[in-house]
Amino acid sequence: MNKQFLIYRFFFTGLILLSAASVTWGHPAADPVLSMLSFNRLEQRIGEDDTETQWDVDAWLGKDLHKLWIKTEGSYSDGNRESSELELLYSRGVSPYWDIQTGWRGDFNNTDNRQWFALGLQGLAPYFFETEITLYLGQHGQTAVRLDTDYELLLTQKWVLRSAFEADIYGRNDRATKTGSGLSEIEAGLYLRYEIRREFAPYIGLSYERQFGDTAHYTRSSGQRTESLEYLMGIKFWF
Amino acid sequence: MKTISSFSHMTHQQGLSRRRFVQGAASAGALIGLGGTPLSFAAADTPIMKFPDTLQGQHFELHIGYQNVNFTGAQQIATAINGSVPGPILRWKEGDDISLRVHNHLHHDSSIHWHGMILPTGMDGVPGLSFAGIKPGEYFDYAFKVQQNGTYWYHSHSGFQEQTGLYGAIVIEPANPDPVAYDRDYVIQLSDWSDQAPEDIYIKLKKQADYYNYKQRTVVDVWKDIKEKGVSRSWAERRMWNEMRMNQRDISDVTGHAYTYLMNGNTPEQGWNGLFKRGERIRLRFINSAAMTIFDVRIPGLKMTVVAADGQNVEPFSVDEFRIGVAETYDVVISPSDDSAYCVFAQSIDRSGFCRGTLSPNPSWMAEIPKMDQAPLLSHRDMGMAMGGMHAMHAMPSMDHSKHNMSAMKANGDLSNPHAGHDMGKHSAHKVDVPAPAGMGSQREIKHPATEFGPQVDMRAESPMNGVDDPGIGLRDHQQRYGRRVLKYSDLRNLYKTEDRRDPKREIQLHLSGNMERYMWSMDGVPFADASPLKFKYGERLRIVLVNDSMMTHPIHLHGVWSELETGDPLHIPKKHTVLVQPGSKISYLVSADAVGRWAYHCHLLYHMPGMMREVLISEGGV
Numbered sequence: 001m002n003k004q005f006l007i008y009r010f011f012f013t014g015l016i017l018l019s020a021a022s023v024t025w026g027h028p029a030a031d032p033v034l035s036m037l038s039f040n041r042l043e044q045r046i047g048e049d050d051t052e053t054q055w056d057v058d059a060w061l062g063k064d065l066h067k068l069w070i071k072t073e074g075s076y077s078d079g080n081r082e083s084s085e086l087e088l089l090y091s092r093g094v095s096p097y098w099d100i101q102t103g104w105r106g107d108f109n110n111t112d113n114r115q116w117f118a119l120g121l122q123g124l125a126p127y128f129f130e131t132e133i134t135l136y137l138g139q140h141g142q143t144a145v146r147l148d149t150d151y152e153l154l155l156t157q158k159w160v161l162r163s164a165f166e167a168d169i170y171g172r173n174d175r176a177t178k179t180g181s182g183l184s185e186i187e188a189g190l191y192l193r194y195e196i197r198r199e200f201a202p203y204i205g206l207s208y209e210r211q212f213g214d215t216a217h218y219t220r221s222s223g224q225r226t227e228s229l230e231y232l233m234g235i236k237f238w239f
Numbered sequence: 240m241k242t243i244s245s246f247s248h249m250t251h252q253q254g255l256s257r258r259r260f261v262q263g264a265a266s267a268g269a270l271i272g273l274g275g276t277p278l279s280f281a282a283a284d285t286p287i288m289k290f291p292d293t294l295q296g297q298h299f300e301l302h303i304g305y306q307n308v309n310f311t312g313a314q315q316i317a318t319a320i321n322g323s324v325p326g327p328i329l330r331w332k333e334g335d336d337i338s339l340r341v342h343n344h345l346h347h348d349s350s351i352h353w354h355g356m357i358l359p360t361g362m363d364g365v366p367g368l369s370f371a372g373i374k375p376g377e378y379f380d381y382a383f384k385v386q387q388n389g390t391y392w393y394h395s396h397s398g399f400q401e402q403t404g405l406y407g408a409i410v411i412e413p414a415n416p417d418p419v420a421y422d423r424d425y426v427i428q429l430s431d432w433s434d435q436a437p438e439d440i441y442i443k444l445k446k447q448a449d450y451y452n453y454k455q456r457t458v459v460d461v462w463k464d465i466k467e468k469g470v471s472r473s474w475a476e477r478r479m480w481n482e483m484r485m486n487q488r489d490i491s492d493v494t495g496h497a498y499t500y501l502m503n504g505n506t507p508e509q510g511w512n513g514l515f516k517r518g519e520r521i522r523l524r525f526i527n528s529a530a531m532t533i534f535d536v537r538i539p540g541l542k543m544t545v546v547a548a549d550g551q552n553v554e555p556f557s558v559d560e561f562r563i564g565v566a567e568t569y570d571v572v573i574s575p576s577d578d579s580a581y582c583v584f585a586q587s588i589d590r591s592g593f594c595r596g597t598l599s600p601n602p603s604w605m606a607e608i609p610k611m612d613q614a615p616l617l618s619h620r621d622m623g624m625a626m627g628g629m630h631a632m633h634a635m636p637s638m639d640h641s642k643h644n645m646s647a648m649k650a651n652g653d654l655s656n657p658h659a660g661h662d663m664g665k666h667s668a669h670k671v672d673v674p675a676p677a678g679m680g681s682q683r684e685i686k687h688p689a690t691e692f693g694p695q696v697d698m699r700a701e702s703p704m705n706g707v708d709d710p711g712i713g714l715r716d717h718q719q720r721y722g723r724r725v726l727k728y729s730d731l732r733n734l735y736k737t738e739d740r741r742d743p744k745r746e747i748q749l750h751l752s753g754n755m756e757r758y759m760w761s762m763d764g765v766p767f768a769d770a771s772p773l774k775f776k777y778g779e780r781l782r783i784v785l786v787n788d789s790m791m792t793h794p795i796h797l798h799g800v801w802s803e804l805e806t807g808d809p810l811h812i813p814k815k816h817t818v819l820v821q822p823g824s825k826i827s828y829l830v831s832a833d834a835v836g837r838w839a840y841h842c843h844l845l846y847h848m849p850g851m852m853r854e855v856l857i858s859e860g861g862v
Contacts, residue, residue: 028398028441030766030850031759036446064445064759065694093694096754097484124756127481154457198443198450238446 035061036238041191043234045075045207048225052077054232065093069101074108083109087118098123105136112176115139125149143171160201162191173214178222180214193236200237207232291323291407291504295330297337301351303373303395303405304344310432310499310506317404318345318395324504325428325528326407329393331385333414338382343373345400351381352396353409354566354796355550355816358383360836363798365396368837368854372397388413389550390524390568392428399437402530402845406430410524411550418734419546419555421522421572425513429536429563429585429594431498431529441846444492448758451494454589454614455486479619485698487617489755489790490712492846493531495592500532502585502594510605511583511596520574521598522546523583527563530845533588533792533819535562535714536569537723538581538598539609543571545726549815552734561726562588562711564794564819566843569726573598582606588713588792590614612721615713621790623700623823674746674782677737678809680705680827681746681784688750691764691788697754698823699788706824707806711792728826729806731813737803739831743782747773751787751795751820751842751851760842760850767852773840775832776861784827787820793847794819797855799838803829817843832857 041056058071069091074084089103098121105116120134129149136144150164166187170179186209193203207230211219216226306319320326331337343349350372352364362383366372373379388411395405408426433440443450464473480487502511515521523543527534537543537560544555547570555572563569563585575581580599587593590611597606675682687699709715710725717723753760762770775781783802785795794817795802801814805827812829820826834857841852 028849030768034442034445064757093757095694096697097756098694124484126484128484154455156457156459157453157455198447 031063033061033063035059038236038238040236041073041234042236043203043205043232045230045232047228047230050077052082054234060091062091067091067099069103083107089118089120091122095123097125101134107177109177111178114142114174114177116142116144128152138174142174145169158195160193160195162189162193162203164189164191170215175218178215178218180212180216180218182213184213184215185209185211191232199239200235202233202235204231204233206230291325292321292327293330294327297335299329299337299339301326301339301341302344303341303349303351306404308404308432310501311434313434315434318349318400319404320351320407324404324432324501325430326393326405328408328410328426331409331411333385333388333411336382336384338380340378340380341373342378343375346375347400348372348374348397349400349405350379350395350397351393351405352798353381353383353391353393355391355568356383356409357386357799357801357834360799360834360838363836363838365798365839368839385411387411387550388417389547389552390426390526390570391550392526392528392566392568394528396839399441399530399845401528402431402433402437402440404432406528408524408526408528418552419522419570419572420520422519423515424522424524426503426524426526427511427583427596428503428526428528429532429534430501430504430527431493431532431587432501433493433497433499435497437530437845440493440497444758444846448492448755449486449489451492451496452486452489453494453496454488454490454591456488483622483698484756485617485622485790486755488614489617490589490615491531491533491587491591492758492791492844494589495587498532498587498592500529500534500585500587500592500594502583502596505594505596507592507594507608511594512602513583513596513598514600514602515575515598516600517578518574518576520572522570522572525563525569525571527565527567529565531565533562533564533794534585534594535560535588535612536583536585537561537609538573538583540579541573541575541581543573545730546570546572548731548813549817551814553813554732554734554811556730557724558726558730559723560714560717562714562819564792564817564843565845566794566796566817567815567819580604580606582608584609586611588615588711590713612713612717617712617790617822620704621712621822621824622698623703623786623788674743676742676809677740677780677782677829678805678812679807680707680805681748681782681825683746683748683784685786685825686748687788688763691750691752693764694757695754695759695761695766696752696764696788697756698790699750699752700786700823700825703786703823703825706787706819706821706826707804709821709824711819711821728804728819731804731806732808732811733813735811737810737812739780739803739829740809741780741831743780743829745779746782746784748784748786749773749853751785751789751793753789753791753847753851755790758846760847762851762853766850767841767854768850770853772837772854772856774862775830775855775857777832777835777857777859779832779861780829781832782827782829784825785818785820786825787822790822791844791847792819792822793851794843795841796843797830797838797840799834799836799855799857800830800832803831805829832861835859 037059039057045052052075054075056073060067060069069089071087075082087105089101091099091101094100101120105118107114116136116138122132125131132148134146148166153161168184172181189207191203191205193201195201209228211226219226306317308317317324350364350366363369391409394401505511542557544557578600583596707728710727714725717725750763752764796817803812838855840855841848
């Protein structure tokens with residue numbers, strides 16, 4: 001617990017430093033070193049049993065085709081962190097719309113922590129789907145694949161409806177983290193936001209989650225739900 | 240009512256002239272200095288006339304400094320020349336030797352480039368190429384002989400200072416009798432002002448390229464399409480855009496969302512005001528000094544006779560409307576036959592805003608402001624596709640490397656293209672063919688250099704049309720829709736005979752490339768920082784073919800020598816310094832490399848320039 005706290009303190013200090021890295025140049029450089037910090041989601045979720053806070057934050061530092069990324073997402077419930085992830089990635093543009101990203105991912109759970117090597121593709125797929133697909137290799141030979149894609153529909157120039165889909169697939173069972181092999185979990189969400197500015201948008205939404213296979217089995221055996229529909233509200237902002 | 244109390248901030252030594260102040264207050268009032276006593280007046284409906292100083296003679300003292308301005312209701316600091324935005328109008332006489340001492344009072348390096356002037360390379364004012372720039376607190380003496388006449392302009396070539404107000408007009412009186420008859424003339428300088436710092440704008444574009452675009456497709460448009468065309472046809476029409484991840488409504492990178500458009504430093508609310516007497520011939524000298532905005536100009540109710548383009552006289556022709564790219568100039572003559580107020584209307588190419596003025600016999604009149612036209616939509620043609628299919632289009636580099644190499648095999652030995660040259664040129668060097676004769680444009684096939692394949696380039700035009708006959712996106716249907724005759728480059732014929740009648744000995748094909756999503760710009764896929772200079776041999780006559788491999792309209796400016804645009808008549812080739820290259824199109828011009836030195840060659844959209852730029856090196860040794 002203490003160690004996790006230290007990691008997060010380190011992480012947030014890093015984020016603040018990244019975003020403070022200012023840009024000054026006398027003669028305009030086409031490709032200056034820039035940084036960006038995005039709170040893609042910072043939200044309160046209301047489920048059938050309880051409420052929880054979730055975040056999805058990332059930051060990058062770098063140039064057009066070479067960047068360092070830090071990504072984290074996770075959730076708190078009643079003051080306890082249920083689960084969180086942290087990724088540190090090097091990102092390189094390889095085609096007009098795609099970057100290859102590779103690096104480290106750490107999972108921090110109330111159960112056991114896990115570390116992974118990550119190799120993924122992030123970019124804009126045809127039909128404007130913002131997509132991430134990542135392969136993970138765990139320290140004990142575990143494998144996982146995650147697909148994350150979303151599509152934004154403009155209702156007006158400022159009202160945006162975002163639909164998001166995420167799926168997690170694992171190579172084998174990991175009883176300690178209660179994940180089963182095969183398709184483990186999907187999450188589909190709808191988020192309606194209003195862009196007060198491009199950089200600041202409150203939103204409301206709903207999210208449907210469902211577990212499958214052994215993951216569902218583990219969850220059921222600990223007496224929890226394997227399927228949930230949650231209502232949420234939050235803010236998205238970046239700078 | 241707002242007033243500005245900026246006189247205490249006036250930086251400069253010269254006494255306050257009543258014309259030398261930077262106007263502001265979007266809503267209404269402004270101050271006029273009369274013997275130092277500010278006098279404010281309020282009437283929101285009174286157009287307030289404001290001009291920069293007009294300076295004439297042979298020696299000029301220019302002071303670059305900070306200046307409080309207020310164009311939006313918020314006080315901001317501009318980089319101004321002699322305390323005004325735009326800076327003073329400089330009136331020169333052809334044949335004069337002139338000298339200009341330019342003082343830099345900024346905290347940063349600065350410079351002034353005399354746009355379109357034929358002068359020695361050391362006087363061109365481009366830091367890093369012509370000279371070292373002007374350090375803070377120092378001055379630089381420019382001196383050159385004026386060898387031309389007409390309408391030009393000047394601006395900083397340092398940092399993004401152009402965006403913050405560092406520009407002004409140049410009017411050169413001809414040594415011989417002017418072929419254009421007129422009773423009075425006005426400079427009409429168009430520009431774009433933003434309260435956001437230019438560095439911030441650039442960073443925002445890097446983080447989100449469509450940050451300033453508030454005219455994107457919404458569900459309402461989808462619904463309209465489906466109602467009009469049915470589901471399957473609208474799906475099919477959208478398919479290409481969706482598959483290629485291109486935005487049909489991406490017209491301007493920076494829009495009226497960030498910009499207040501100015502006419503001679505007047506906001507749209509204020510309006511510029513010019514007087515005439517009925518029956519007079521009035522020469523309007525339009526200059527586009529915007530950082531990022533291409534304008535479409537018209538004066539409802541009046542025909543405009545175009546008499547000069549980029550300062551050079553052309554055979555007069557009449558239009559109702561013309562597009563003026565960033566850094567271009569057009570001189571038009573109008574002759575109103577009645578006592579009414581006419582609106583000089585300049586709308587941005589994406590219709591996100593406009594600037595305007597009134598021409599009337601009475602300073603208290605204000606002309607009715609027309610509505611802006613529909614915003615342009617991009618089409619297949621603007622991607623450089625043959626009409627009606629996407630098979631010709633290379634949108635995804637992964638699939639077309641092999642095809643590229645095959646087309647390079649067929650290369651007919653274009654030695655002038657260094658990129659094509661080093662990979663494939665050698666194989667076919669024995670088959671060198673002669674470029675097409677002067678005036679008619681290139682016959683060569685379009686070849687995309689290997690450097691254009693990569694993450695930095697999102698599009699390559701496979702079948703680019705010649706942009707010379709194209710009035711440009713959004714204007715193509717104006718004749719049909721509104722009955723307006725719109726200027727095309729093919730209308731331009733030099734008033735005089737072509738001086739250099741030689742045919743070009745070689746041809747350079749240069750591709751304007753970029754990635755919209757990543758906001759990267761380059762030529763031949765190579766940004767300025769990584770490129771070696773283009774080398775011209777002193778005295779040679781060559782042809783440059785620009786191929787626009789993007790969906791933006793790029794104004795390309797070649798310093799030091801003329802861009803002689805091949806508009807169809809070899810005997811009357813018009814000379815330009817800045818050429819608009821339509822999206823997905825090509826255009827060609829001839830160059831007489833008659834000025835030794837290091838010259839800049841770049842897109843004049845300020846935020847494209849850092850990447851989309853080359854050094855042109857003209858030397859005795861040449862290639």
